[in-house]
Amino acid sequence: MKASNPPAGGNKQQEPGVLKVGVPGLDDVLGGGLTAERLYLLEGAPGAGKTTVAIQFLREGVAQGEAVLYVTLSETAVELQGVADSHGWDLKGIQVREMVPAKDALEPDDQYTMFHPSEVELGETTLRILAEVDRIKPTRVVFDSLSELRLLAGGSLRYRRQILALKQFFTGRQCTVMLLDDLTSTEQDLQLQSIAHAVIRLEQITPDYGASRRRLVVTKYRGKEFRGGYHDYKITRGGLQVFPRLVAAEHAQPLTQSRIPSGLKALDDLLGGGIEKGTSTLFVGAPGTGKSSLATQFAITAARNGQCAALFIFDESVNTLRTRCEGLGMDLARYVESGNIRVRQIDPAELSPGEFIHEIRTAVEVHGASVVVIDSLNGYLNAMPDERFLIVQLHELLTYLGQNGVATMLIGAQHGLIGMNMQTPVDASYLADSVVLLRYFEDEGEVKQAISVLKKRGGAHERAIRSFSLDAKGIHVGAPLRNFRGILTGVPVPIDGVRAPS
Structure with missing residues (x-):
């Protein structure tokens, strides 16, 4: 053939x-x-989703008008079609070639006696594969799976040489090859990883309780920047959905300073005018002190002003939230129906941390949420497979939300009801820009409530401890409790015999 110039x-x-x-x-x-x-x-244990990724990879090629080939060494074409049917896919355009042993290979007359089976079968299988590639001329090829080639090779040296030969064969043929490995060998095959241009590992973790958690990691990628670390993913009808690890530094943008009011003058005065956009506020206190109601009040006020708010609730159902808001005279249902408030109930046993972050990003980037409520940090802690990394992930999330101008509100329930020995399972006070403390205290045989702002980076705020109450008319922030000493202890002492205002 004449060489081209x-x-x-x-x-x-x-x-x-x-x-x-x-x-x-x-x-x-x-x-x-x-x-x-x-x-x-692409490696992973059986059930991790390798075949699903491979089919999606080839379907994408078909959508781009490419010729694609699926070489199956273990599954039949019928089994492969079953995987596609489970996702509602059509394999039209994907050339499937079965390289499984013929059914008559089990006959006694067909068993090899003079040669080891690997010496004959590997060569036959390889020749059949190469012949199909030369005939179809695909631009994308999937081999499922390498464990069969490893067994046919009979030894690590011959196996490595076979993979190198395949790699050399496809060089210059304008073909992208994806090899699937189910990790059934006793030792991790680092030699194969050194041959591949990139390695993607799929992992499946089964906790003591709840659904299995799946995550992937790119262990190498020659000459290309990629997002390192683990990334959660899930398999649903329609294929794999990967939730990339959040990197807040990639979302930095300039912001204009503005405040979000609560709609309650006394509360806004306590907070120095409201809560600034791009900051985080931690409402902390004993159960039942009104933390969730305060955060919901900000969300409703934002919705009333034409903005969007998103509530992610771990500890109560949506119906309970609606009922509680109705009992306080809050018209939450109206804004939920209009779409200005989006409520998402989170099940920690079913939702991975990566998917939770994805839900928040969707609320901010797609629906334009300016207020995000996470109720509560206790539930968020239970959603983490390893609580040691909760603070690191929370820091990244709050930074991302702040850079997008979102007012984030965190609910932290403390252990205990009254007194100074209150403890929080997650200490996020140093991460939050503002900390609002709610407390029970005893007075005249009644349990009353108090509210105060302990910290606010966004500006000045009141140092006073004010009375706080909830009733059918809503939230009430009263006058400062200046005639008492030791309110935070739960059993205050009146000054000059003056009692707390009712």
Whole structure:
């Protein structure tokens, strides 16, 4: 064949493009996708979702008008179609080739006696694969799975040489190859990882209680920046959905300073005019002191002013929230129906931390939420598979929300009801820009409530401890309790015999 003349400008080859994987979130983790014409390794235990990712990868190729090939060494085409049916997919356009042993291979007359089976079957399988590739000329190929090739090779040296031969075969054929490995070998195959251009590992964690947690990590990617660390994902009807790890530094933008009022003059006076956008406020106190009601009051006021608010509740149902707001005269249902307030009930046993962050990002970036309420940190703690990293993730989340001009409100329930020995399971007071403390105290045989602002980075605030109450007419912030000493102890002492105002 006559060689073609090199293009003007020398023999410099054109850089390959980037292919979309077709898995929401994974392309973001990979820095845009997979570099074309390279060999990739996707590894994970059985059930982690490797086949699902592979089908999505090939379906994306079909959508782009490419020829694609699925080589299955263990599953049949019928089983592969069953996976596709479970997601509501059509395999039209995907060439599926079964390389499983023929059914007559179990006959005694067909058993090898002079040669080891690996010496014959590996060569036959490889030749069949290469013949199909030369005939179809695909731009995307999936091999499922490498464990069969490993067994056919019979040894690590021959297995590595076989993979290197496959890699060399596809070089120059403008084909992107994805190898699936189910990690059934006793030792991790680092030799295979060294051959691949990038390695993606899928992991499945089964906690003592609740649904299995799935996460992925890109362990290597030659010549490409990618988002490191673990990223949660889930498998639903429609395929894999990956939730990239949040990096707040990527979302920095200039903000204009403004306040969000509560709609209650006494409360706004206590807070120095309201809560600034782009800051976080921690409402902390014993159960039943009114923390959630205060946060809901800010959300309703924002909705009344035409803004959007999002409530993520861990500790109560949506119906309970509606009933409580009705009992306080708060018209929450009206703004939920209009879409100005979005309420999402979170089940810690079913929702991964990554998906929770994704829900918040959707509320901010898609629905334009200016107020986000997380009720409560105690429930958020239970949603974390490892509580040691809760504060780190919370810091990243609050930074992200602050950079997007969102007023974040956190609810922290303390252990205990009265006195100075109140404890919080999650100490987020140093992360929050403002801390509002609610307390019970005893007076004249009654349990009363008090509210105070302990900290506010956004500006000046009142140092007074005010009376606080809830009734059918709503939230009431009363006058400062200046004639008492020791209110925070729960058993204050009146000064000059003056009692607390009712």
